[in-house]
Amino acid sequence: MARTRTYLTVLTALGLLAVTGCGAADMTKQASPYANAQGSKTVTLSVQSWVGAQANTAVVTYLLEHELGYRVDTVQVDEVPAWDALSQGRVDAILEDWGHPDQEQRYITDKKTIQRAGDLGVTGHIGWFVPTYFAKQHPDVTDWHNLDKYADQLRTAESGDKGQLIDGSPSYVTNDKALVKNLGLDYQVVFAGSEAAQITQIKQFAKAKKPFLSYWYKPQWLFEKVPMTEVKLPAYKDGCDADPAKVKCAYPVTPLQKFMNADFAKNGGDAATLVKNFRWTTDEQNEVALLIADQGLSSEEAARKWVKENEPTWKKWLPKK
Structure with missing residues (x-):
C-alpha cells in the first residue's frame, strides 16, 4: 500500500517549468536538462511533497554536490507519475517509495526500465x-x-x-x-x-x-x-x-524503498553508487525533517548541518576509491 505525502522544485537556469505545491510537474511531458545526461556529472532526483522525502533528497543532493562534484536538479512529481518519469529517464532516482506493486510489475519485471536501489532503512x-x-x-x-x-x-x-x-x-x-x-x-x-x-x-x-x-x-x-x-x-x-x-x-x-532508472543504474557512476548505498534510520530522517519543517532551515542548510555532525554515517555511503 502506498501513499504520497512541501518541497519547492528547483528551477534550472534553462527555465524548466514546474508546478509547486500539491500539483506536481508533469515529468511525462518535460524533463530536467540534467536527467539521463550520459557522460556528464549531472543527476535529477524525484522528490515527493512530504518532508521526510525532502530530508532524504536534501542529504543525498548535498553529498552529490559537495563530496562528488555533481550538479543536481530536484523535481516534484506525484508518486505514481514519478514511476513513468523514472522509466523514461526524465528523472534518475526516487529515494522513498511506499510500495507500488503494479508499477513494479510494469517497469521492473516487464519493461526492465527501472531497477531496485535497495531499502531506505526507514519503515x-x-x-x-x-x-x-x-x-x-x-x-x-x-x-x-x-x-x-x-x-x-x-x-x-x-x-x-x-x-x-x-x-x-x-x-x-x-x-x-x-x-x-x-x-x-x-x-x-x-x-x-x-x-x-x-x-x-x-x-x-x-x-x-x-x-x-x-x-x-x-x-x-x-x-x-x-x-x-x-x-x-x-x-x-x-x-x-x-x-x-x-x-x-x-x-x-512498509519498508520504504529506493528505485533508479535502469540506464542510470548502469551508467550513473559514483552517483548511482551513492544512491544505492544511502540508507539511514527513522531518527536520522526525522532529525533533518525537523530542521526543515519545524526550525525553518532550507533543505540545503538542514543537509549541511546534518552532514557536518554525522560524517561517520555518510562516509560509508560514498564510493570506495
Whole structure:
C-alpha cells in the first residue's frame, strides 16, 4: 500500500517549468536538462511533497554536490507519475517509495526500465490517529468499533452532519473513503490539500485541545510536537487491500524503498553508487525533517548541518576509491 505525502522544485537556469505545491510537474511531458545526461556529472532526483522525502533528497543532493562534484536538479512529481518519469529517464532516482506493486510489475519485471536501489532503512506505516489527550480522556476511541460514538464531537463545517476524517492531498493513495464506507462509519473524508495544510489543521486542533481524527503516517516529525495515538482498524492481512473498493483492513507496515532508472543504474557512476548505498534510520530522517519543517532551515542548510555532525554515517555511503 502506498501513499504520497512541501518541497519547492528547483528551477534550472534553462527555465524548466514546474508546478509547486500539491500539483506536481508533469515529468511525462518535460524533463530536467540534467536527467539521463550520459557522460556528464549531472543527476535529477524525484522528490515527493512530504518532508521526510525532502530530508532524504536534501542529504543525498548535498553529498552529490559537495563530496562528488555533481550538479543536481530536484523535481516534484506525484508518486505514481514519478514511476513513468523514472522509466523514461526524465528523472534518475526516487529515494522513498511506499510500495507500488503494479508499477513494479510494469517497469521492473516487464519493461526492465527501472531497477531496485535497495531499502531506505526507514519503515513506514499509515493509520488513523487521534490526539493523545483525547485518547486519554476516552480510551475506547482507539478501537474503530467505537468511533461512531464520538462522531458528533468530531463534526466540522466541512464534514456536515458526520464526523470528520482529515486526509492530506487527493493525490495521495489512500483507502480511507472505502474504509469509512465498508466499515459503516458515520464519517466524511475531508482532504486538507497537502501535508502542510494537514499539519496546520492538526496544530490548530491541538492548540485548542479539540478532538480530531486524521489519516497520518510514521515516520513523521509532527508526533514530537502533537502526540497522537493510533486507532486500531481491522488487522491487516496479505491481500486484504487487493481490491481498493472492498478494503476493510488496516494499512500495512512498509519498508520504504529506493528505485533508479535502469540506464542510470548502469551508467550513473559514483552517483548511482551513492544512491544505492544511502540508507539511514527513522531518527536520522526525522532529525533533518525537523530542521526543515519545524526550525525553518532550507533543505540545503538542514543537509549541511546534518552532514557536518554525522560524517561517520555518510562516509560509508560514498564510493570506495
